[in-house]
Amino acid sequence: MDIRRVELNNFRNYPTAEIELSPGVNVLVGENGQGKTNAMEAMLLIAVGKSHRAHRDRDLIRWEQDRAQIILEASTRYGDRRLKLELGPDGRRAFVNGVQVGRMTEFVGQVQVVLFAPEDLDLVKGGPRIRRRFLDTELGQMEPLYLHHLSLYNRAVLQRNRWLKSSSLAPDDDMLAAYDGQLALHGAHVIHRRLRFLERLRNYAARIYSDIASGRETFSLAYRSSVSGLAEGMTVEEMGAFIERALERSRAQDLRFGTTSVGPHRDDILLFLDGREVHTAASQGQQRTIALSLRLAEIDFMHEELGEYPVLLLDDVLSELDDLRQRNLVLGMSRKVQTVITTTSLNRLGQELDDFRLFRVCSGIIAEERV
Numbered sequence: 001m002d003i004r005r006v007e008l009n010n011f012r013n014y015p016t017a018e019i020e021l022s023p024g025v026n027v028l029v030g031e032n033g034q035g036k037t038n039a040m041e042a043m044l045l046i047a048v049g050k051s052h053r054a055h056r057d058r059d060l061i062r063w064e065q066d067r068a069q070i071i072l073e074a075s076t077r078y079g080d081r082r083l084k085l086e087l088g089p090d091g092r093r094a095f096v097n098g099v100q101v102g103r104m105t106e107f108v109g110q111v112q113v114v115l116f117a118p119e120d121l122d123l124v125k126g127g128p129r130i131r132r133r134f135l136d137t138e139l140g141q142m143e144p145l146y147l148h149h150l151s152l153y154n155r156a157v158l159q160r161n162r163w164l165k166s167s168s169l170a171p172d173d174d175m176l177a178a179y180d181g182q183l184a185l186h187g188a189h190v191i192h193r194r195l196r197f198l199e200r201l202r203n204y205a206a207r208i209y210s211d212i213a214s215g216r217e218t219f220s221l222a223y224r225s226s227v228s229g230l231a232e233g234m235t236v237e238e239m240g241a242f243i244e245r246a247l248e249r250s251r252a253q254d255l256r257f258g259t260t261s262v263g264p265h266r267d268d269i270l271l272f273l274d275g276r277e278v279h280t281a282a283s284q285g286q287q288r289t290i291a292l293s294l295r296l297a298e299i300d301f302m303h304e305e306l307g308e309y310p311v312l313l314l315d316d317v318l319s320e321l322d323d324l325r326q327r328n329l330v331l332g333m334s335r336k337v338q339t340v341i342t343t344t345s346l347n348r349l350g351q352e353l354d355d356f357r358l359f360r361v362c363s364g365i366i367a368e369e370r371v
């Protein structure tokens with residue numbers, strides 16, 4: 001899939017702007033604070049219906065204006081799409097090929113993009129909660145049943161915690177046993193699906209890492225469960241039995257602290273470089289490469305699921321990568337997918353790329369430059 005054209009009106013710092021993208025590599029170059037990320041944000045908003053950094057539409061509308069509009073034209077395997085999104089004080093209005101759609105769910109997913117932004121480094125540097133969220137989002141997009149079990153599981157954890165806090169219970173409380181049954185049932189489905197997904201993610205991400213780093217280091221990952229004894233290859237039922245036993249064992253402690261201490265809501269993904277855990281040993285550039293590899297694996301998943309590659313948006317990721325990694329990343333990806341890159345300076349990349357479209361971004365104006 002390719003994005004052909006984007007038009008912005010009163011979106012962020014753009015009074016009005018238009019950009020015609022090439023199906024290959026597109027580079028938006030400009031100094032800090034000129035509007036490069038804003039342009040990426042507009043494309044993401046059309047694709048997924050959400051911004052990666054704004055929670056209110058008000059922040060997306062140009063200051064002192066009432067309304068913003070984004071138009072995005074794309075060619076997809078299902079035909080050409082003209083997507084229009086209007087943001088205003090009375091809410092959003094969305095159009096697909098000139099026809100207004102009733103709900104945003106009919107609008108999102110018409111085009112697919114994968115955005116890699118500086119915040120993605122948190123996948124490596126941040127705590128387990130961030131990696132669990134990554135896992136839940138990625139898996140949830142592909143498997144609605146996963147979301148079903150996850151939400152029932154999360155609800156049961158909340159209820160169990162409330163119960164644990166509510167009064168001085170005995171460890172053999174019937175209600176607690178009933179919650180444990182729910183946690184074991186849905187928790188086992190959650191972990192089982194996570195392990196299956198991680199097996200695929202591990203392969204994709206390791207290959208992408210190796211391609212970007214020219215095979216210099218080997219990246220790997222593993223699921224670390226707070227439930228001891230769980231192993232890949234177990235059935236859902238076997239996992240459920242393990243979770244139930246772990247909950248029983250932790251009851252006295254859980255009662256003391258008023259919280260559930262074992263289960264998928266406490267699990268993590270461990271990341272390794274050459275067999276060593278990354279936050280103790282990996283450099284800044286290596287950590288960035290790992291975060292990129294995890295995120296870029298999504299491209300392969302999407303291709304497998306949807307039969308077409310998404311558009312890749314790389315926002316400000318090049319600066320921490322050495323020349324070789326930059327080159328491998330951009331040349332490797334652009335062979336498969338349309339790529340849009342933002343950067344403050346072209347440096348060596350401009351010499352390495354033989355065919356790309358260059359846009360200068362300055363104070364909310366986008367102008368194409370000859371290369």
Ligand SMILES: Nc1ncnc2c1ncn2[C@@H]1O[C@H](COP(=O)(O)OP(=O)(O)OP(=O)(O)O)[C@@H](O)[C@H]1O
Nearest residue numbers: 012013031032033034035036037038059061062063
């Ligand atoms: N709603 C808005 N209305 C007008 N201007 C806005 C709005 N929101 C943000 N801006 C302006 O947009 C600019 C930030 O743009 P953006 O984040 O795209 O920068 P950038 O070019 O990606 O910079 P960097 O290289 O630092 O990441 C800032 O100057 C900010 O003041």
